[in-house]
Amino acid sequence: MKRTMVFAKRNLIEVYRDPLSWIFCIAFPIVMLIIMSIVNSAIPKEAGNTLFRIDNLAGGIAIFGQMFIMLFTAIAVAKDRNGAFLTRLYSSPMKSGDFVWGYILPMLLTAVIQVCVSLAAAIVVSIVVGYSLNIAGLALAVAAVIPSALMFSAIGFLFGALFNEKAAPGICSIIISLGAMVGGIWFDVEGVGGFMYKLGRCLPFLYATKLARSAISMDFGVSEFLVPLGVVVFSAIALTILASIVFNSRMRADQR
Amino acid sequence: MGYAIKTENLVKRYKDKTAVAGLTLEVKEGELIALLGVNGAGKTTTVKMLTCLTKPTEGRAEIMGCDVVKDSANVKRLVGVSPQDTSVAENLTVKENLEFMADLYLSKDKARSSVERTIKAFGLEEFSGKKAKLLSGGYKRKLSIAMAIIGEPKVLFLDEPTLGLDVLARRQLWREIEALKENMTIVLTTHYMEEAQALADRIVIMTEGNVKAIGTLEELENMTGRKGLEDVFVSIAERME
Numbered sequence: 177m178k179r180t181m182v183f184a185k186r187n188l189i190e191v192y193r194d195p196l197s198w199i200f201c202i203a204f205p206i207v208m209l210i211i212m213s214i215v216n217s218a219i220p221k222e223a224g225n226t227l228f229r230i231d232n233l234a235g236g237i238a239i240f241g242q243m244f245i246m247l248f249t250a251i252a253v254a255k256d257r258n259g260a261f262l263t264r265l266y267s268s269p270m271k272s273g274d275f276v277w278g279y280i281l282p283m284l285l286t287a288v289i290q291v292c293v294s295l296a297a298a299i300v301v302s303i304v305v306g307y308s309l310n311i312a313g314l315a316l317a318v319a320a321v322i323p324s325a326l327m328f329s330a331i332g333f334l335f336g337a338l339f340n341e342k343a344a345p346g347i348c349s350i351i352i353s354l355g356a357m358v359g360g361i362w363f364d365v366e367g368v369g370g371f372m373y374k375l376g377r378c379l380p381f382l383y384a385t386k387l388a389r390s391a392i393s394m395d396f397g398v399s400e401f402l403v404p405l406g407v408v409v410f411s412a413i414a415l416t417i418l419a420s421i422v423f424n425s426r427m428r429a430d431q432r
Numbered sequence: 433m434g435y436a437i438k439t440e441n442l443v444k445r446y447k448d449k450t451a452v453a454g455l456t457l458e459v460k461e462g463e464l465i466a467l468l469g470v471n472g473a474g475k476t477t478t479v480k481m482l483t484c485l486t487k488p489t490e491g492r493a494e495i496m497g498c499d500v501v502k503d504s505a506n507v508k509r510l511v512g513v514s515p516q517d518t519s520v521a522e523n524l525t526v527k528e529n530l531e532f533m534a535d536l537y538l539s540k541d542k543a544r545s546s547v548e549r550t551i552k553a554f555g556l557e558e559f560s561g562k563k564a565k566l567l568s569g570g571y572k573r574k575l576s577i578a579m580a581i582i583g584e585p586k587v588l589f590l591d592e593p594t595l596g597l598d599v600l601a602r603r604q605l606w607r608e609i610e611a612l613k614e615n616m617t618i619v620l621t622t623h624y625m626e627e628a629q630a631l632a633d634r635i636v637i638m639t640e641g642n643v644k645a646i647g648t649l650e651e652l653e654n655m656t657g658r659k660g661l662e663d664v665f666v667s668i669a670e671r672m673e
Contacts, residue, residue, distance in 0.1 A: 182535040186521055186528075193523040193563075260519035264579070267483040267513045268536050269505065 179270050183278030187252060191282060197248050201290050205241035206297045209233060213301045227364055230307050234298035234314070235389035236361040238291045238321050239381070243352040245290070245325060246332035249283045250344040253336025257426070266427060275427070276420045279336075280329045287325030291318055313392040320391035323405070323412045324384035330415035337423040355381040380411040436461045436496055436587050436617035437482065443490035444477050444641075451477040453641040454491065459634075461586075464609075464618040466632035468625070468665065474641040475621035476516060479589045482619070483513050496586050509537070512585030516592045516621075518572045519579075522565035526556050526575055529564055530582055537583030546582055554578045554608060570601030577608065587617045594627060606630055629661040637668050644668050 191197045216228035226232055256262045265275070295314045302309040331351065335344045356362055358372060359381030365372050376382040383404035390401040437459040444452040452474040459465050467475040480486040482493055484504040492499060498506040520529050530550055534543035551560050554574050559567060564575060573593060580588060590609065594602040609631055612618060622628055628635050629649060637645045637652070645652055645668050649661055656667040 179536055182532060186524060186532050189528065190521060190523045260515040260517035261521060263485065263515045263517075264513055264519045265536075267485055267508060267511065268533075268583075269508045270536060 179274040180277045180281070183265075183270065183274055184281040187279055188282035188285065190252065191248060191286060194248075197286070200244040201241060201248065201286060202293055204244065205237050205290065205294050208240065209237045209294065209297055209301060212237075213305060217305065225364075227362075230298055230302045230305060231309055231313075231392050232389055234295055234309070235317065235392050236359075236385055237294050237298070238317060238388045239324060239359060239385045240356060240361050241290045241294055242287055242321065242325050242328045242384075243348075243355055245283050245287045246328040246335075246351065247345060247348040248286075249279060249329050249332025250336040250339070250348050251341070253279055253333055253423075254339060254341040254344040257336070258341045262427075272420065272424045272427065276333070276416075276423060279333055280326065280416070283329040283332070284322065284325050287329070288318065288322065291321050291325075310392065310394055313394045316394065317388055317391040320405070321384070321388050323408045324380075324387065327380060327384070327408060327412035327415055330412060330419045334415065334419035334422055337419060337426045355379070358382060359385045361385055380407055383407040383411075434461055434497075435459060435494075436463070437494070437619070439482070439491065439493040441491035442478070442481060442488050442493050444474075444481055444486065445489040450641050452481070452488075455643055457636065457643070457646070459617060459619065461617055462613070463633045464613050464620065464631055466628035466635050467619065467621040467638055468623065468628045468635055468661075469638035470623055470669075472640070473623075473638040475638060476591055477641075478638075479513070479591050479619065479621060482587075483511050483589055484508055485513075509583075510586045512580035512583055512588045512616075514573075514577045514580040514588075514590050514593055516595065518569075518576050520564040520572060520575050523563060525561050525563055526567070527551065527560040529575060529579055533579045534582045546584070550578050550582050553611070568601075570597050570604065573597060573601070573605060574608065577605070581612060581616070585616060587619065588612065590618065590620045592621055592623070594622070594624065602627070625661045625665060635661070637665060639669050 212228045212233050213230060219225050295317060299309060332348065335347050339347055358365055358376035358379055360376065365376045365382060386400060387404035387408055395401060435458050437457065439455050439457045442452060442455040455478060467478060469475050481488050482495060482500060484500055484507050487501055495507045496510050498510065500507050521532065524532065527547065530547045531543065534546050538546055551557055556574065556578065559571060564572065567575065577590065577593060594605050597605065620631060634646060634648055635652060636643055645655060647655065652664045653659060656664050658664050658667050
């Protein structure tokens, strides 16, 4: 445990000293929140589009922001694998669990900070646009998105273990685009239906967005909260296990 | 005095290539041994096997009596490695890099005092708050070696520690390595003849995964009838071709 925390501290410092992580993990989601709120104010009420209403938008932005956590986890792991730094650590007393949680824990902390900042920005926007947000719901959302934060960190960890420093960010960008589309963040994927909706139901992103939005609106229905929670928790655990197995096998292969 | 390293017919094979072909070696505690050879001689693979980074295909190896395969957890506590490529955390400062490594091996109090001592010993005071990525090549190497010794290893492996350094930085690093000799067993891989000649108690000459000769410089000179390590090396390497 001590070595996990030592390694997690190192990774946290590395992430926080990279200005890009501040831009993409904190600033970009807030900018999107503001832009989409402006877009929402331009949509006539008669259109009946509530997707960009601040309560829905806040949940979507929370998940959108976590996708960048995935990107930075992938970059951190791939970068370390490319260099000789991990070679030094492989010959130290660190065990595979120290590596796995040493990478994931700082990203979980970053995700919690990120969602707190995004939701705080949502409160400010809600005051500006005159919409009343449920503060208890927002607090619950901070806890409700932790499983999806683990899921995205695990996906990033998996890609970082599988691909090199150049390929990993590209693959993550594809996942970000796909996740934002079929995850129902920028448009109503259920309303669109067809292949998009079917694909969305097969992937965990739509459930993650649903879970965040349900938490904010304190809607604890089975299909709105419990099922998405189950899917996201299962996906997070399964992907963390898969990423650990892949990392361990790559760890051995890297040293052959 | 016992043996810090013992290997018996150590072999590493990769599909159709034999990287190390039956290395048998005994290194006494406190000795500095140089593995000398051209690129692809098997030096780095030998270090990898002895530091549990890769498993031997055949044979056995012990570090301070601990088997590198069966008792790798203990071996990892006993060894320090400075890999061939500079391996530092680029966004951490010099002090943070050392604290990170010290915390992996030592208790909190011991780690703090070890960091201060190491910074002083390696003349890194001026750079302790500087990010590693901003250091020159020579200081990065220094930091890399400092990170390898901060866990107080019994056996230190330095893989091509002065590769790519200018002559002044190389000489300065030699002095640091000389100072370390008093406290630990050191295995140094190099293809610089003068480096092996200046630092090593004994020299192991390797070509194509095979050990061609082991001995002090004097012993190797007597064996070949040549003077100076470069001529000795050429003589041994050519004789084996």
